[in-house]
Amino acid sequence: MVDTDALLVVDSVDVHLEGKWILRDLSFAVQPGEFVGIIGPNGAGKTTLMRTLLGLLQPAAGKIEFMQSDRVVSGSSLLGYAPQSRQIDPETPLNGWDFVSFGLPRRVRPWLTREERARVKEAMRHTDCFEFATQPIGKLSGGQRQRLFLAQALVRNPQILLLDEPTAALDPGAQEGVAELVATIARTRGIAVLFVSHDVNLIAKHADRVLYLTPGHHVIGSVEEVLQSRVLSRLYGRPVDVMRVGSKIFVGTIETDRVDETICYHTEQEEVIRYVSV
Structure with a gap:
């Protein structure tokens, strides 16, 4: 696979962990300014993919290229990374x-240069968190802290932004705010974004393309191409329903009353549709 315009190319990558294949023959490319949403069930390899792109795991086969180079030097500013929102001691x-x-490149001096201070200020303004500059991070809400994580990732001026469930544990308003912010950053700064989420609707609203993972399998394409019953049934190897109710998308099966926290939504009539995550 050769794509001279892509910032990131994943070519036929296999990852094997603890006696089983997590990723098999995974191939895709990401362009500058593109927002790629990554979704799938637990154990499908979403976080494994993030760790592999960060160089924490080595593929058993295949190749990963960043701007046509097969390696990222430790400490490189090419990649920015933001983890899940985490609890912090108040x-x-x-x-x-x-x-x-x-988040600035490693330095031995305890002070910031004028340029570094400008970069910190710019990153915080881009993520609408400059008002938290003097506030203790332990006193902030999850959504406010997540904006700081994004600013920390952006302060390196990366060309690729890896976000591993950045909206997990946030309230719906904060989730939407973070996703909208990331989409705006991708468009205005030309940064390629890989955004892992369990929320199909959040991805459907903001992503340019969707990478849907199941253990050992994947499909990538536009929201309309991927979120179809026919496509996902083939991906899972069993019938999968894709239903649209108003502006909401539901993916699952109607086999049990168990509710999955990530695939449970209220309709406009305040009725709860209970679906099992697949």
Whole structure:
């Protein structure tokens, strides 16, 4: 696979962990400014893919190229990474400014240069979190902290942004705010974004393309191409329903009353549609 315009090319990648294949023959490319949403059930390899792209895991086969290079030097500013929103001790003596500045390329001096201060300020303004510069991060809400994580990832001026469930554990309003912010950053700054989520609707609304993973299998394409019963049934090897109710998309089967927290939505009539995550 050769794509001279792509920032990231994943070519026939296999990843084997703990005696089983997690990713098999995975291939896709990501262009500048493109927002690729990654969804799939638990154990499908979403976080494994993130760890592989970060160089924490080595593929058993295949090739990963960043801007036509097969390696990213440790500490490179090419990649920016933001993890899931995490609980932080309320007494943590660290303010938003210092937290974001930790994302700068490694340095031995304890102070910031004028250029570095400008980069921190710019990253915080781009993520609408400059107002938290002097506030202790432990006192902030999950959505506010996640904006700081994004600013920390952006302060390196990356060309590829890897986001591993950045909206997990956030309330719906904060989830939408983070996803909209990321989509805007991708468009305005030309950054390629890989955004892992369990929320089909969040991805459907904001992503340019969807990479849908199941253990050992995958499909990639536009939202309309991927989120079809025929496509997902073939991907899972069993019948899968894709239903649209108003502006919501539901993916699952009607086999049990168990509710999955990521595939349970209220309709406009406040009725709960209970679906099992597949």
